[in-house]
Amino acid sequence: MSTDRYPFRTIEPKWQRRWEETRQFQVTEDPSRPKFYCLEMFPYPSGRIHMGHVRNYAIGDVLARYKWMRGFNVLHPMGWDAFGLPAENAAIEHGVHPAIWTYENIEHMRSQFKKLGISYDWSREIATCDPAYYRWEQLIFIRMLDRGLAYRKRSSVNWCPSCQTVLANEQVEAGRCWRCDSEVTKRDIDGWYFKITAYADELLEWCDRLPGWPERVMTMQRNWIGRSEGAEFDLPVSGRPGLSLRVFTTRPDTAFGMTYAVLAPESPLVDQLVTDDGERDVVERFRAEVARQSEQERVAEDRPKRGVRLSAHIVNPFNGAEIPLFIADYVLVTYGTGAIMAVPGEDQRDWDFAKSHGLPIIETVKRPERWTGEAYTGDGIKINSGFLDGLTIPEAKHKAIDWLVARGLGTAKVNYRLRDWGISRQRYWGAPIPVLYCPMCGMVPEREENLPVVLPRDVQISGKGGSPLADASHFVNAPCPKCGGAARRETDTMDTFVESSWYFLRYCSPHYDAGMFDPAAAEYWMSVDQYIGGIEHAVLHLLYARFYTKVLRDLGLTKVDEPFTALLSQGMVIKDGAKMSKSKGNVVDPDELIHNLGADTARLFSLFAAPPEKDLDWNDQGVEGASRFLNRIWRFVISHVAEIGSAPGARGRVEMPATPEGKAFRRIVHETINRVTADIDRDFHFNTAIAAIMELVNALYAFEASAGERMPAVERAGLLREAVETILRLLGPFCPHVTEELWEQLGHTESLFAQRWPGADLGALVRDEVTVVVQVDGKVRGRMTIDVNASSDVVERLALADDKVRPWVAGRRIEKVVVVPKRLVNIVTRP
RNA sequence: GCGGGCGUGGCGAAACUGGCAAACGCAUUGGACUUAAAAUCCAAUGUCCGCAAGGACUUCCGGGUUCGACUCCCGGCGCCCGCACCA
Numbered sequence: 001m002s003t004d005r006y007p008f009r010t011i012e013p014k015w016q017r018r019w020e021e022t023r024q025f026q027v028t029e030d031p032s033r034p035k036f037y038c039l040e041m042f043p044y045p046s047g048r049i050h051m052g053h054v055r056n057y058a059i060g061d062v063l064a065r066y067k068w069m070r071g072f073n074v075l076h077p078m079g080w081d082a083f084g085l086p087a088e089n090a091a092i093e094h095g096v097h098p099a100i101w102t103y104e105n106i107e108h109m110r111s112q113f114k115k116l117g118i119s120y121d122w123s124r125e126i127a128t129c130d131p132a133y134y135r136w137e138q139l140i141f142i143r144m145l146d147r148g149l150a151y152r153k154r155s156s157v158n159w160c161p162s163c164q165t166v167l168a169n170e171q172v173e174a175g176r177c178w179r180c181d182s183e184v185t186k187r188d189i190d191g192w193y194f195k196i197t198a199y200a201d202e203l204l205e206w207c208d209r210l211p212g213w214p215e216r217v218m219t220m221q222r223n224w225i226g227r228s229e230g231a232e233f234d235l236p237v238s239g240r241p242g243l244s245l246r247v248f249t250t251r252p253d254t255a256f257g258m259t260y261a262v263l264a265p266e267s268p269l270v271d272q273l274v275t276d277d278g279e280r281d282v283v284e285r286f287r288a289e290v291a292r293q294s295e296q297e298r299v300a301e302d303r304p305k306r307g308v309r310l311s312a313h314i315v316n317p318f319n320g321a322e323i324p325l326f327i328a329d330y331v332l333v334t335y336g337t338g339a340i341m342a343v344p345g346e347d348q349r350d351w352d353f354a355k356s357h358g359l360p361i362i363e364t365v366k367r368p369e370r371w372t373g374e375a376y377t378g379d380g381i382k383i384n385s386g387f388l389d390g391l392t393i394p395e396a397k398h399k400a401i402d403w404l405v406a407r408g409l410g411t412a413k414v415n416y417r418l419r420d421w422g423i424s425r426q427r428y429w430g431a432p433i434p435v436l437y438c439p440m441c442g443m444v445p446e447r448e449e450n451l452p453v454v455l456p457r458d459v460q461i462s463g464k465g466g467s468p469l470a471d472a473s474h475f476v477n478a479p480c481p482k483c484g485g486a487a488r489r490e491t492d493t494m495d496t497f498v499e500s501s502w503y504f505l506r507y508c509s510p511h512y513d514a515g516m517f518d519p520a521a522a523e524y525w526m527s528v529d530q531y532i533g534g535i536e537h538a539v540l541h542l543l544y545a546r547f548y549t550k551v552l553r554d555l556g557l558t559k560v561d562e563p564f565t566a567l568l569s570q571g572m573v574i575k576d577g578a579k580m581s582k583s584k585g586n587v588v589d590p591d592e593l594i595h596n597l598g599a600d601t602a603r604l605f606s607l608f609a610a611p612p613e614k615d616l617d618w619n620d621q622g623v624e625g626a627s628r629f630l631n632r633i634w635r636f637v638i639s640h641v642a643e644i645g646s647a648p649g650a651r652g653r654v655e656m657p658a659t660p661e662g663k664a665f666r667r668i669v670h671e672t673i674n675r676v677t678a679d680i681d682r683d684f685h686f687n688t689a690i691a692a693i694m695e696l697v698n699a700l701y702a703f704e705a706s707a708g709e710r711m712p713a714v715e716r717a718g719l720l721r722e723a724v725e726t727i728l729r730l731l732g733p734f735c736p737h738v739t740e741e742l743w744e745q746l747g748h749t750e751s752l753f754a755q756r757w758p759g760a761d762l763g764a765l766v767r768d769e770v771t772v773v774v775q776v777d778g779k780v781r782g783r784m785t786i787d788v789n790a791s792s793d794v795v796e797r798l799a800l801a802d803d804k805v806r807p808w809v810a811g812r813r814i815e816k817v818v819v820v821p822k823r824l825v826n827i828v829t830r831p
Numbered sequence: 832g833c834g835g836g837c838g839u840g841g842c843g844a845a846a847c848u849g850g851c852a853a854a855c856g857c858a859u860u861g862g863a864c865u866u867a868a869a870a871u872c873c874a875a876u877g878u879c880c881g882c883a884a885g886g887a888c889u890u891c892c893g894g895g896u897u898c899g900a901c902u903c904c905c906g907g908c909g910c911c912c913g914c915a916c917c918a
Contacts, residue, residue, distance in 0.1 A: 004870055174915095216835050220913055223834060228917075249918060262918090305916075330916040340918045348832080349916055417917055538913075608856070609843060615911095617843055622857055628871095629856085635871085678847080688845065691855035698855090701872085773851045778899050780851055818898050824850055828898045 005627065006634035008598030011741040016117055024751060025064075025119045027075055029524040036072035037525050038064040039504055039564075041533030041541070044081045045105035045127075049112045051573040051580055052534070054590050055606040055616060059570055059684070060532045061118045062607065065733035066680055068119070069757040075525050076119055077507040079126035080106050083134075083496045085163055085179060088429040091461045098429040099457060102129060112591065116599050117736050119753075124510045128499035133506065134431035135452030136516035137498055141434055142445045143555055149195045150423075152443065156334075157422055159187040164466070165426045166191055168495065169419050170224070170540050178540070191424035192433055192492065196547045200225050200416045203546055212530075212566025214613070220538045226417025231401045232337060233410025235261055237273065238313040238322050245269055245314065245325075248336030248415055252404070253396030255318045256385040257343040257364035259354065262307065262326045264333035265290050273312045273325070282308055283327065290329045305330045305353045316341075317409050318400075319386060328353060336415050344375065351375035365393065421544065423495040428461055428468040430493030438480035438487035447481045453489070467491040500541050501548035504528050504563055515557075522558055531564040532612075534572070542567070568684060571615035573606070580618070588618055600735035601627040607686040607734055630738050633697060633731070636704075637724055637742045644724060645747055647717035659711045662719055663764075665703045669723050670764040672696040676730045677757070686734065693731050696723070721746075729758050773824040774799045776808040792819040799825040 019025065029035075040060035043053060064076040080102075087098035094101075106127060113120070126133055144150035158167040162182035166189060171178045196203075204225045207218045230250035237243040245263060249255075263270055265287045274280045286308045307328030314325050330349055331340055344354035345363040351374050354361055365380035382388045387403070388396040404410035424433070432453040434446040446453055456475045459468050469475055469491040480487035502516070508525040509518035533541075542564075549563040572579050575586040593602045605626040610616045637644075657663050672692050679689035700723050725746065732739040732752050743752040767788050772795065774782040782804030786795065796817050799805060805827070812829040819825050 173913095216913080219835050223914055226914090226917065230918080247918080251918080303916080328916095330918090332917070335917045337918095342918090347918070349918075352916095415917075417914090535912085611844090614844095619843065619857065622843070625856055632871095682847080685845095687843095688855080691845075694855055705872090771851090775851085775899075783851075816898070818850090820850055820899095824899090826850080826898050 004631070005597075006631055006738065008600060008630075008738065009595075012115070012117060012594075012599050012737045015737045015740045016114055019117075019119070019751075020114075020122070022751070023123075024753065025068075025074075025076060026121045026123050027073055029521055030073045031524070033071065033073040035075065035525060035529075036064075036067040037075045037504075037528045037530075038067065039075075039077070039507075039528045039531050041531070041537065042079045042081050042500070042503060043109065044084060044086070045102055045109055046086060047105045047108065049109055049590050051588050051590060051606065051618065054116065054602055055573055055612075056532060056534070056570055057113065057116065057118050058603040058606050059568065059612050059686070060530075061116075061603075061736075062680070062686055062733040063530055063532075063684070064119050065736060065753055066757065068753055069729070069733070069755060071756065074119075075507065076121060077124040077126075077510075078113065078118070078120040078122065079124075079503060079507065079510075080109075080128065081496065081500050081503075082106065082127040082129040083430045083493075083499060085165075085427060085429070088427055088461060091429075097457065098461070099129070102127075102429075115594050116590075116603065119736070124507050126503065126506055126510050128431075128496070128503065129429070129455075131452040131454045132513070134494075134499065136506075137431060137494070137502065138434040138446070138451050138453060139448060140502075140516065140552070140555070141494070142448060144194065144551065145435070145445055147555075149198065149551060150192060151195065152190060152192050154188060154190045155193075155422075156186050157189050157191060158184045159189070160184055163427075166422055166424055168422045168497075170421075170543065189424075191422055192490075192494075193420040193422055194547070194551075196421045196544075197416060197418055199547050199550050200227065200418050202550060203543065206546070206562055210562060210565070210567075213564075214567060214569050217535070217538045217542065217567060217569055221543055224418060224539045224543065228415050228417075230413055230415070231397075231404060231410055232413040233317070233404045235314040235317065235339075235341065237325075238315055240273075240312070243272065245339045246337045247339045247341045248413060249341055251343065251346060251393075251397070252400035253382060253385070253388060253391075253393050254343040254346045254364050255316065255341065255400055256388065257345045257362040258316050258318075258321075258323065258341040259344060259360045259362060260324045260326060260342045261314050262328045262331045262340050262342055262353075263310075264331045264338040265327045265329065266333040267327070267338045269339075270310070270327055273310055275311050279311055283310075286327060304356065305349065307353060307357065309357075317407075318403075324359070326353075326357075334419075335417070346375055346377060348375040348377070364388075421495075421547070423498055424492040425495055426467045426491075427493060428455075428459060430496060431455070431499065432469070433490045433492055433494055435490045436478060436480060436487040437490070438483060438485060440485055441480055441482040441487075444480055444482045444487070450481065455493070467493070469493070497541060497544045498548070501545045502552065504531075504545075505549075505552070505558065516552075517557075519557070522560075526558060526560045527562060528564045530566050530568060532568045532570060535569045538569070568612060570612045571610065573616050573618055575618040586618075588620075593623070597623060597627045598630075598737070600630055600738045604630065604690065604735050608690045609687065611683070611685050611687050629694060629697070630735060632701075633727065634738060634742065636697075636700065637728075637745065640704075640720055640724070641745055643717050644721045647714070647721040657711075657715050657719060659715065661703070661706075662711055662715050665699065665719055666722070666764045667767065668696060668699045669719075669726050670760040673726060673730065673758050673760040674765075680733075689730075690734060693727060696727060696730075700724070700727070726758055728752060729755055770822045772799075772822065774802055774805050775824060775826040776805060777829055778826060781805050781808050788822065792821065795819050795821075795825060799827065 038060055040056050064074050067074045082102050087102045090096060090101045091098045141150055158172050160167050160177040160182055162180045163177060172184050175184055177184055204227055207222050228250050231252040232246055232248045234244040234246050270283060274283055305328055307326040310325045312325050313322050315322055342350040344350040344361045346365060362384055364382060364385045365376055366383050367376055382391045382396045388399060401412050432455055434453045436444050438444050456472055459472045461468050476489050478487060478489050505517045505522055509521040512518040545563050552558050578584050580587045605623045609622055657666055675692040676689045679685045728739045728743050740752045769785050770788050771783055771785050773780055782802045784798060784802055796819055812831055815828040815830050817827050
């Protein structure tokens with residue numbers, strides 16, 4: 001540990017206080033300036049911040065401060081995703097009320113964020129558990145109910161036995177709860193749904209229209225939506241007039257290869273097809289077996305496909321063939337129609353099943369020459385397919401669908417993997433769903449003037465299961481909004497992802513009380529120009545927020561189609577090869593780091609060690625290096641305050657220096673301006689931007705130690721001033737406290753962040769000479785410093801005359817000479 | 832299986848449109864300063880051969896295009912992430 005560090009412990013709080021007192025980062029709508037809405041995903045108030053937070057919010061802060069200096073009116077707000085299970089679990093374990101726990105955590109974390117010196121407009125802080133916040137989503141819920149975008153149904157849902165609540169499909173990861181990792185089971189439960197499937201096509205379409213989003217996130221969303229085109233048609237049951245099963249297929253062209261059909265075991269149609277008690281027994285036993293399968297078994301490698309043959313047969317409408325019917329575990333009741341036509345020739349799953357059950361296989365696509373595989377899914381010409389023979393697969397698909405439509409047997413059909421968003425949670429710490437159940441009127445939404453339906457504080461949180469609200473009679477019992485009679489309130493609360501689906505709109509006018517947000521403010525600020533957060537929300541929050549924004553648009557509340565113009569998905573913070581976690585013992589505590597080395601150092605290292613989208617490998621010695629760099633700047637500036645203060649042209653620009661050393665140094669200063677600016681603008685490569693500033697600081701030391709001694713004092717002081725002030729401005733967004741302090745030490749009275757971002761002086765960038773590499777047959781054999789404007793002929797002549805080069809050319813025939821101006825010469829030879 | 836990404840020194844990484852591979856930092860080594868240490872400053876540091884000047888090799892592997900390939904094309908190997916019996 002070094003002993004001689006700059007006084008970050010006094011300057012960091014000093015500037016945090018100053019920024020707050022001067023309301024430096026508080027903004028209002030200002031149509032005369034371009035706006036920039038910079039947003040990092042708001043945190044859950046878990047208690048303490050971790051290095052992942054530091055990195056996330058440091059990235060956002062660099063961008064926000066940079067945009068300030070570029071003259072933008074920057075909205076950079078902060079708030080709390082404050083509803084959720086951990087608060088309730090803390091209540092169960094420690095007896096503290098979720099509200100108390102949450103607000104205490106917010107207090108603590110707010111102070112931690114302030115210690116990081118992030119440029120938030122704290123006057124816009126929100127917490128989603130505030131009734132003044134969630135009342136608006138209750139209102140929207142009622143509007144969605146009107147339009148059929150919110151609805152209630154009984155359905156088989158994902159149930160987390162540990163969290164004691166339902167989970168949406170997006171919240172189940174490989175069969176486990178996204179939050180607590182428990183194995184998820186199935187339950188039939190009544191619940192509320194948002195009709196996100198109504199927006200499937202639009203959500204998908206916009207995936208191609210958001211170039212500011214990372215490709216991998218868009219791909220994950222596309223896959224999640226899972227659109228597939230095909231046909232749906234009926235297969236009549238043999239000898240049972242009027243009875244048929246409907247199947248969905250993406251390959252209607254393969255219908256002539258259908259050698260059997262399969263129903264999902266759970267399908268209700270199975271019960272109608274069963275002919276006697278013996279068969280019923282077999283079916284029920286199979287159903288029980290399928291239901292017993294654990295998630296583990298279901299995802300096991302090479303899981304054999306199991307099934308039971310029914311006595312019923314069905315008829316292939318394309319060729320009249322009578323074929324067997326099965327129930328099998330590989331057909332899902334939840335997708336398509338829950339029934340398939342099986343074409344083992346062109347579908348590997350059907351092929352596997354056919355092989356193990358001795359079923360025939362008909363090829364309907366001509367295989368390539370040396371085909372050795374099993375089911376064939378490639379291109380080819382149709383065979384064994386009646387009127388489709390000789391067509392390509394796309395042609396045959398169309399013709400098969402036309403054939404079905406003409407006979408009234410089926411239609412073209414699009415299916416999605418996406419399911420409606422189940423938003424009911426059987427838990428306490430969430431926004432109440434504003435409906436009541438009346439014995440006379442049925443389900444009735446709360447009257448809009450009665451909103452918000454406030455979540456009651458005095459509730460017993462036992463953790464015994466079931467919503468705690470159900471036992472709170474003062475909440476549950478309420479008059480019916482329609483008839484005034486005794487009714488019962490809904491006791492499910494909303495998924496917390498509903499709150500995070502619109503908080504970015506609330507930030508535009510967080511204190512507005514005539515609606516969800518002030519339309520004028522939202523019109524000015526939206527959309528979010530740059531959104532920053534972790535990849536874990538690729539299909540959760542980021543899909544829900546896109547959907548909800550479109551709903552609000554269709555309700556006439558906003559004009560934007562998409563909430564986030566650009567997304568930066570930052571990598572994880574890794575240490576010793578693993579994600580930081582208590583159990584691995586590799587956690588670095590931000591508080592400790594800030595105390596020992598300062599917030600600027602913590603920020604600098606997390607921005608320097610890797611580009612933002614990559615995982616960051618934490619390294620304590622690397623952090624020391626970052627601290628060393630800031631000390632180096634500090635020492636230089638402090639020891640040169642007097643000299644720099646004596647320089648003319650206190651505002652940066654200096655007269656073109658007279659000495660070659662001065663010119664060369666000044667060029668480095670201005671080249672650095674261009675490099676740093678380009679690195680920030682192009683892909684947020686803060687790591688290389690910082691590296692460029694480090695190079696400039698190295699050059700500054702070298703200049704001061706050597707050439708600087710021999711030039712006129714006025715020139716030297718002017719160059720030092722320009723260099724130092726450039727460094728402070730370029731580094732400001734990364735390390736705002738130390739740069740702001742040094743800026744003041746140099747005699748400035750206005751904040752560094754009220755300064756304009758520097759621009760390179762084109763005159764300073766001009767070079768007289770340039771170093772050109774000379775290659776012989778692609779290998780570097782020499783280099784020469786020549787006039788920048790030398791013609792290609794001259795460059796070629798000089799290269800051939802070079803002492804280092806000549807021996808390599810001697811005795812060989814020169815084939816040609818390639819001259820790349822200002823870069824290199826390649827002499828191509830033959831023996 | 833499908834989709835996306837990646838592969839460069841001891842380590843984190845850099846290289847814009849094909850043009851000096853390894854910038855910057857960490858670590859290591861040497862020197863200066865010091866009674867000494869720390870801090871600081873200066874220097875060296877891809878691998879191999881060589882006392883040296885210098886040379887050969889090197890961006891996962893194998894081919895190709897090109898005067899020239901980390902970068903483009905073809906084939907392979909390996910790793911990471913997401914979805915996964917989605918018909």
